[in-house]
Amino acid sequence: MRSPRLYYGWVMVAALSLTEITSWGVLYYAFSVFLTPIGAEMGWSIAEMTGAYSLALLVSGVTAIPAGRWLDRHGPRGLMTAGFDRGDGARRCLVAGRVAARLLPRLGRDRAGDGGGTV
Numbered sequence: 777m778r779s780p781r782l783y784y785g786w787v788m789v790a791a792l793s794l795t796e797i798t799s800w801g802v803l804y805y806a807f808s809v810f811l812t813p814i815g816a817e818m819g820w821s822i823a824e825m826t827g828a829y830s831l832a833l834l835v836s837g838v839t840a841i842p843a844g845r846w847l848d849r850h851g852p853r854g855l856m857t858a859g860f861d862r863g864d865g866a867r868r869c870l871v872a873g874r875v876a877a878r879l880l881p882r883l884g885r886d887r888a889g890d891g892g893g894t895v
Contacts, residue, residue, distance in 0.1 A: 807829060811822055846855050 811825055814820065815822055815825060843855060
């Protein structure tokens with residue numbers, strides 16, 4: 777007699793459970809570890825940082841309902857593409873801001889005759 781095979785759906789549930797536990801441990805619970813260093817670096821209070829994080833979690837929870845409805849009606853492709861595009865746009869803005877913050881003071885010195893070098 778053959779032994780019954782393990783249903784593949786339970787394998788997926790186990791894999792998803794493991795990844796969820798890991799991601800929440802890294803993203804959610806590790807935030808408290810970084811509160812003091814971030815606050816010292818940026819000059820923010822712990823109340824400001826935890827308030828911003830709480831607001832982000834609230835927004836995430838509220839937007840989960842329409843996102844879930846969208847996924848049920850249209851599938852994941854459009855929502856994932858839009859999320860990627862917005863995330864990529866935000867990343868590009870951050871990079872451009874950092875480049876400009878480093879480049880513009882140098883250009884100002886060169887034009888004023890203080891720098892004398894290339895960027």
